[in-house]
Structures are given as C-alpha cells and as structure tokens.
Amino acid sequence: MKTPAPEHRDSEGAGPTSDAQAPLDFIREIIAADVRGGKHGGRVATRFPPEPNGYLHIGHAKSICLNFGVAEQFGGTCNLRFDDTNPTKEDVEYVDSIIDDVHWLGFDWGDRLYHASDYFDTIYEYTVQLIKDGKAYVDDLTAEEIREYRGTLTEPGRESPWRNRSVEENLDLFERMKAGEFADGEKVLRAKIDMDSPNLNLRDPVLYRIRHASHHRTGDEWCIYPMYDNTHAISDALEGITHSLCTLEFEDHRPLYDWVVENCPVPSRPRQIEFARLNLTYTVMSKRKLLELVQRGDVSGWDDPRMPTIVGLRRRGYTPESIRNFAARVGVAKRENLVDVALLEDSAREDLNRRAPRALAVLRPLRLVLENYPEGQVEDVDLVNNPEDASAGSRKVPFSRVLYIEQDDFREEPPPKFYRLAPGREVRLRGTYFVKCVGLVKDERGKVTEVRCTYDPQTRSGSAPDGRKVKATIHWVSAAHALGAEVRLYDRLFTVPNPGDDSSGRDYKDFVNPNSLEVLGGCRVEPGLAAAKPGDRFQFERLGYFAVDPDSSPAGLVFNRTVTLRDSWARIEEAQRKGLKA
Ligand code: ATP
Ligand code: MG
Numbered sequence: 001m002k003t004p005a006p007e008h009r010d011s012e013g014a015g016p017t018s019d020a021q022a023p024l025d026f027i028r029e030i031i032a033a034d035v036r037g038g039k040h041g042g043r044v045a046t047r048f049p050p051e052p053n054g055y056l057h058i059g060h061a062k063s064i065c066l067n068f069g070v071a072e073q074f075g076g077t078c079n080l081r082f083d084d085t086n087p088t089k090e091d092v093e094y095v096d097s098i099i100d101d102v103h104w105l106g107f108d109w110g111d112r113l114y115h116a117s118d119y120f121d122t123i124y125e126y127t128v129q130l131i132k133d134g135k136a137y138v139d140d141l142t143a144e145e146i147r148e149y150r151g152t153l154t155e156p157g158r159e160s161p162w163r164n165r166s167v168e169e170n171l172d173l174f175e176r177m178k179a180g181e182f183a184d185g186e187k188v189l190r191a192k193i194d195m196d197s198p199n200l201n202l203r204d205p206v207l208y209r210i211r212h213a214s215h216h217r218t219g220d221e222w223c224i225y226p227m228y229d230n231t232h233a234i235s236d237a238l239e240g241i242t243h244s245l246c247t248l249e250f251e252d253h254r255p256l257y258d259w260v261v262e263n264c265p266v267p268s269r270p271r272q273i274e275f276a277r278l279n280l281t282y283t284v285m286s287k288r289k290l291l292e293l294v295q296r297g298d299v300s301g302w303d304d305p306r307m308p309t310i311v312g313l314r315r316r317g318y319t320p321e322s323i324r325n326f327a328a329r330v331g332v333a334k335r336e337n338l339v340d341v342a343l344l345e346d347s348a349r350e351d352l353n354r355r356a357p358r359a360l361a362v363l364r365p366l367r368l369v370l371e372n373y374p375e376g377q378v379e380d381v382d383l384v385n386n387p388e389d390a391s392a393g394s395r396k397v398p399f400s401r402v403l404y405i406e407q408d409d410f411r412e413e414p415p416p417k418f419y420r421l422a423p424g425r426e427v428r429l430r431g432t433y434f435v436k437c438v439g440l441v442k443d444e445r446g447k448v449t450e451v452r453c454t455y456d457p458q459t460r461s462g463s464a465p466d467g468r469k470v471k472a473t474i475h476w477v478s479a480a481h482a483l484g485a486e487v488r489l490y491d492r493l494f495t496v497p498n499p500g501d502d503s504s505g506r507d508y509k510d511f512v513n514p515n516s517l518e519v520l521g522g523c524r525v526e527p528g529l530a531a532a533k534p535g536d537r538f539q540f541e542r543l544g545y546f547a548v549d550p551d552s553s554p555a556g557l558v559f560n561r562t563v564t565l566r567d568s569w570a571r572i573e574e575a576q577r578k579g580l581k582a
Contacts, residue, residue, distance in 0.1 A: 025332040027066070027273055031074060031243055040242045040268075044076030047241050048102065049116075049232065051083045052094035052216075054287030055302040055309045056101045058323070058344065059278040065327035066275070067245055068107040079239055080109040084117045085231050087215035095216070097302070101310040106320045114239060116231050117217045123226045123234050124178070126264040127189065127207060131170045135263055136207060137163055138173040139190050146188070149195075150203050157195035157203040177210055180223045184210050191230075193259060201256045205229060230264075233257045237266035244270045247277040248336060278330060279338045282492040283308045284500045284508050298512050299493070305549075305560045306493045306516050316490065317537050317547025317562030322351035338498060345563045352537060352545040352562065357385045357392055360430065360475050361525040361540040361559075363487055365404035367450040367479065370435060373401040378478070381431045397526050399432055402479040404524050406542075409474040410451055412440065419471035421451065428473040430541060434459040475541045482524035485557040488549065489518040523559075530554060537562070 024032060035042050046067040050060060071078035080102060084090050102109070130136040139162045141149065151157035165173075177187055189208035197203055207230045212223045226234075233256075236244045244257075251274045261269055279285060284293075285308060293299050293307070302309050305316035313323065326347035330339050360383075380396035405421070414422040421427050426436040439452035458465050493516050499508040529538070534550045544564040552558040 026334060027243070027245060027275060027332055028070060028073070030273060031070060034242070035074060043240075043242060044071060044074040045079070045240055045242045046071050046076065046245060047079040047081050047114075047236065047239060049081045049083045049235070049246075050098050051086065051089075051287075052091060052098060053086065053089040054094060054291055055097050055311055057285055057287070057290065057310065058280065058283075058308045058313065058326075059285045060101075061105060061310060061323050062278040062327045062330065063245070063247070064102055064105055064107060065324055066332055069327075070243070070245070076242075077112060078107070078109060079112040079114055079241070081114040081235060081239070082116065083228070083232065083235075084115050084215070084217060085225050085228060087211060087213040087225065090216055092216050097311065104310065104314065104320055105323060112239075114235070115217060116235050117215060119231070119235055119238055120218060120222055120226070122238065123231060126234060126266070127226070127230075128171065128174070129265060130191070130207075130263060131174060131189075132167060133263070134167060134192065136189055136191050137165050137170050138177065139163070139188050139204075140186070141188075143185060143188075146190075146206070150200060151195070153198075153200070157197075157200075159195050160190070160204070163192065163204070174208075177208070177224050178222070180212070182210055184212055186210060189224075191256075191259070193256075199252060199255055201229070201253050202259070205256055229253055229256050230260045233260035233270075233272075234264060234266060236270040236272075237261055237264075237268050240268045241270040242268075244272045246272060246274055248274045248334075249277075250274055274334075275332045276334060276336045279336070279498075279500070280308060280344065281338055281341045281497040282494045282499070283341060284494070286500065289500065289508060292509070293493075293512075296509070298509075305488070306490050315547070315549065316560055317352070317545055318348050319351050319355070319537070322347045325351060341492070348545065348563045349565070352539065354388050355386075356537045356539045356545055358383070358387075358541050359526055359529055359538045360397060360477050361485070361487075361523060361529075361538075361543065361546070362404045362406050362475070362477050362482070363520050363523050363540075363543060364407040365522060365524050366407045366410055366448070368403045368405045368435070368453055368476070369450060370401050370403070370453055370455045371438065372454045375401055377401065378481075379432075383431050395528055397431070397528065398478045398481040399429075399476075400478045400480055403429070403476045404479055404482060405429075405451070405474055405476050409472075410437075410448065412448060420474055421453075421472075426468075426470050428459070428462065428470045429455075430473050430475045432460055433457065434464060434470055475543075477524045477526055479524075481527045483527055483530055483557060485523045485525045485529075485559060487520045487523045487546070487559045487561065489520065489561045491516045491518070525557065525559075529557065532557065539565075 048064050048067045068078045139160050141160050149158045188206045190204045191207050193202045193204055195203050206227055208224050208226055211225050214220055254272050257272050299307055303311035303315045305312055326344050379399045381399045382394050383397050384394050386392035409420045411418055411422050421437050423437050426434050428434050433455040435453040435455045437453050440448050441450035443449050494511045495513045496511045499511040532548045534548050534552055536548045538546050540546050545562040546559040547562055549558040549560050
C-alpha cells in the first residue's frame with residue numbers, strides 16, 4: 001500500500017511551497033511534486049466522476065472546481081465520466097443536468113466525455129482474467145450471509161464454502177451469470193483477497209452482482225453489473241488518470257482500489273487521493289436526502305432556490321463565479337468540517353456587488369403623498385446603475401407626487417436608533433429631495449395606510465442650502481409608474497445548523513424549516529425592469545440581490561431574493577430582541 005506523502009497538510013496551514021503566489025493545498029503539493037519528479041512523464045490527468053442518480057450540489061461543485069482547476073493549473077486534462085454502474089437508480093435526466101451544470105460552472109472536458117458503462121466489456125474481460133488467475137470466485141451466499149461471514153472490526157471474517165471452486169467452475173458460472181441464467185442475488189462474483197484483513201473492504205469484496213434491469217445506455221445487454229470499487233479503479237486506469245481525487249469516505253477503499261489496479265492488466269497506474277467533503281450548515285448534502293425532499297414536496301423540485309443544488313443556486317441568482325470563488329475560499333483539506341453557509345452567501349454578495357445593476361423596488365409598499373408636489377408633474381431622476389462599475393452608466397427613474405416606500409422605513413413611534421421616517425422627521429428620498437412627514441392616514445383598525453409629507457424643492461442635489469442634515473436616505477418608487485411584481489424570499493431550509501447529523505438520533509426531515517419560503521404579492525418595482533428576463537440579476541437598493549425567476553413574464557414579474565445585504569438595522573433589532581445592547 002502506498003503511504004501518504006509527508007507533505008499532507010490542510011490548506012489552512014501556511015507552509016513553505018514551491019509556488020511563489022498562492023500556497024498550494026496538500027493535493028496540489030503532491031501533484032506538483034509528481035510533476036517535478038517526472039512521474040507519468042510529468043502529465044496530469046484528473047476526472048470528475050458523478051453517478052447520474054441525482055442533480056449536482058454545491059459539494060460536487062467543490063470537487064468539480066478541484067478536478068478541473070488542478071488540470072488547468074498543471075496544463076493537464078480533466079475528463080467528465082459518468083459512473084453509471086447502477087441501472088436501477090440512474091437516469092438520462094440526471095446525465096443531461098450534470099452536463100449542463102458543469103458547463104454552467106465554466107468548465108469544459110473537450111471531447112473527453114466518458115461513461116463507466118463504455119468499459120463494461122473491458123471490465124468483464126479483466127474479471128475473467130482475475131478468475132483465471134485464481135483471484136476471483138463465484139459465491140452462492142446470499143447478501144445477508146455475505147455480510148454475516150464478513151465479520152466485524154473486532155471479529156475476523158469466515159471463508160465462504162464456495163471460495164475454493166475451481167477456475168473452470170468459476171469461469172462457467174460467471175459466464176452463465178452473464179447469460180442471464182440466475183436471478184438477482186442468486187450469485188455474486190467476489191475477489192479472493194483476505195478474509196482476515198483488518199480492512200473489511202479487503203475481505204473478498206463483491207466485484208459483480210446480478211441485476212435484471214435495463215440500463216439507460218446499455219439497455220438489456222447486461223444483467224450483471226460491476227461494483228463501484230473495481231469499476232472506478234479500472235475506469236481511471238483506462239483513461240490514464242494520474243491523480244484520482246475523491247472524498248474521505250473512500251480512504252478505506254484505497255487498498256482495494258490499488259488491489260484492482262495491481263491485479264488487472266490495466267494500461268496505467270492512477271493514484272487515489274482523498275480530501276474532505278464539503279458540508280454546509282443548515283443544509284443536507286446527499287443526493288438521496290435531496291431526492292427525498294423533492295419527492296415529499298418540501299421543495300418544488302431539484303431547482304427550488306432553497307436547494308443546495310447547482311440548478312437551485314442558479315435559479316436563486318448565484319453566478320458561476322461566486323460558486324467558484326466559494327470553492328476557492330473553502331479550499332481543500334484532509335479533515336472533515338462544517339462550513340458556515342454564510343460564507344457561501346458572502347461569495348454571492350461579493351460577486352453580485354460588482355456586477356448587479358441597481359434598481360429601486362419596494363417589497364411591502366406604503367403610500368407616501370407629497371402634499372406640495374404639483375399634481376401631474378413627473379421628473380426623471382438620474383440614478384447610477386452600479387457605483388462599483390462606472391461603465392454601467394446611469395438611468396432615468398420617474399418621480400412624482402404619489403410614491404411607495406417600504407413599510408419598514410416608517411415608524412409612527414420610532415424606537416431609539418431608528419433614524420428613518422417618522423412623524424415630524426425629515427429623510428432623503430434616494431437620488432432626490434428631502435421630505436418631511438407632516439401627517440398620517442389610518443384605516444379603521446388604526447393601521448397607517450398613507451404617510452403625508454412635504455418636500456423641499458431646494459434639496460434635490462442631496463444637500464439643503466441651510467446646511468441641515470438628514471440621518472437617513474430611503475428608497476421609493478413612483479406609484480403611477482411602478483410595475484407590480486411577486487418577490488420570493490428564502491430562508492434556510494433547515495432550522496438547525498447540522499440537520500444531517502444522524503448521531504442525534506433524529507431524522508433530518510424533522511428539522512425542515514416550515515417558514516423557509518415567503519411569497520410577497522403586491523411588490524412594486526421601477527418601470528425599467530419591464531424588460532428583465534429570467535436569470536437577470538439586480539441589487540434592489542437597500543434590500544439585497546434578486547434574480548428574475550423562470551416563472552417570470554412581462555405580464556407578471558417574479559423575483560427570487562438571492563441574498564440580503566448586510567443590514568445594520570436588522571442586526572440592531574435582533575440584538576435588542578435578544579436583550580443585548582446593540
Ligand atoms: P452524494 O453523497 O451527494 O450522493 P456521491 O458521492 O454519491 O454524493 P457522486 O456522484 O459519486 O456522488 O460524486 C461525484 C464526485 O463528487 C465524487 O468524486 C465525490 O467524491 C464528489 N463529491 C460528492 N459529494 C461531495 C461533497 N459534499 N464535497 C466534495 N466532493 C463531493
Ligand atoms: Mg458516489
């Protein structure tokens with residue numbers, strides 16, 4: 001067995017590296033050393049090997065960025081390979097979505113799109129050779145008996161009574177397994193390794209099982225299917241993969257991976273290196289669990305914007321760049337950990353701040369009437385599209401006597417540190433005048449339905465001739481010009497930081513957040529958004545980043561909130577609620 005290289009270390013630990021710019025993570029250090037040492041002739045080849053049994057999630061994105069990123073960095077190649085050995089769970093819908101997602105993330109495999117099922121013939125031939133070499137046998141034990149015979153970590157395994165069949169008998173039975181003579185589970189083919197091995201994976205692992213099921217690519221050609229471990233090792237070797245990067249749960253499988261590579265007549269010798277999976281707070285990250293959420297209707301589908309899937313994040317408004325930056329920030333480590341989902345949200349903010357044009361939108365409208373503003377007058381207010389990007393220019397937004405402001409921006413009885421609009425108080429309307437609250441209209445239940453203000457025509461530039469100041473600037477839309485919109489606000493899908501932690505004895509489904517989606521109907525947005533198309537992203541000033549949903553149409557705009565801005569008032573209020581001093 002290969003021993004881990006001494007330079008293994010977490011990416012967080014700064015250490016001496018050969019690269020003058022960024023410190024290399026432990027995987028890149030191994031690869032850099034291999035390249036320097038001329039291993040594989042200095043060639044670097046990686047692969048991303050998803051099983052098409054679900055949509056890709058942000059954890060896969062980490063693996064994609066690592067595999068394609070390494071290849072790019074070392075002038076190598078990265079293949080996309082579907083690990084399609086389980087006909088009952090796999091589907092072309094998933095294949096198509098995976099192809100789409102990897103492309104969307106910004107990576108390309110050129111003409112190197114492969115399927116493990118392409119290798120079924122070769123894997124079969126290699127397996128026949130294993131049998132001829134006395135290294136594999138057909139076993140009649142049931143799945144349950146095999147488990148029982150396998151033993152445990154403290155108990156050695158027992159040999160199957162069928163372990164010492166002759167080569168001839170094994171060849172004959174294996175061929176008949178392939179010919180469809182036996183039912184599912186009646187026989188399996190096992191590697192003959194070591195029933196006393198301290199590593200359970202080496203206690204004669206199953207290499208082939210019978211599955212009378214149609215495969216999405218090979219149809220009914222096969223009724224025996226190779227298992228993950230031998231398929232993966234052989235596929236890597238056939239493709240000339242030099243560094244086979246996978247997640248930590250496969251560490252104990254590495255001796256088996258190496259056994260397969262050493263005992264099959266493969267054309268090359270890949271090396272498996274494991275890294276820690278990405279785990280995120282308030283999220284589950286397993287295709288099985290995500291599928292269950294879809295099937296139970298906890299979410300509207302794989303692309304529900306609350307899902308940690310690539311399609312979900314995309315619909316939510318994440319950019320490929322933000323996801324790639326996130327992957328770079330979490331880095332690659334050897335130790336399992338739980339990354340705060342806030343880091344992902346922050347990557348979105350950072351990227352969208354640079355690229356998203358600004359717009360005015362009011363989510364919970366409150367009417368504001370400027371009593372001294374001429375009826376029928378409309379002014380075009382010039383607003384900068386993106387203060388971070390001068391090339392984005394500016395736009396005209398209509399302003400008039402009746403406006404909408406955010407309900408949150410007005411308090412009849414303002415608490416301490418609330419500096420926005422209140423009776424008698426003056427604030428600035430974004431890009432325009434100072435306005436002062438001079439009256440209120442309430443409904444029968446005492447709820448404020450309208451705020452009456454006066455404006456100061458001399459303050460359009462943002463300052464008053466007499467030098468008086470306002471403490472807040474709030475956003476607005478013109479009532480007569482604004483467009484109606486639906487806005488979907490998302491909260492975390494789970495109520496606890498680690499819903500997938502099974503050690504609590506509770507099921508992750510117990511922690512689904514019933515309030516993770518809030519749909520606001522009567523929102524108002526500036527008229528320039530009429531042309532917004534699904535996928536377009538905006539910063540609604542003071543509110544956050546929003547993306548146009550595929551459900552949107554010119555007749556009914558629909559926006560998803562990608563992420564909020566950092567909101568200092570919300571933080572103060574939260575602290576007050578918790579009884580802390582802000
Ligand atoms: P899941 O647990 O979500 O079902 P999986 O490991 O079964 O995932 P695969 O399709 O086999 O899914 O994964 C393809 C590649 O992505 C593998 O190399 C796997 O190690 C990697 N991968 C899967 N989940 C993560 C994760 N959370 N973080 C990093 N890499 C991951
Ligand atoms: Mg897997």
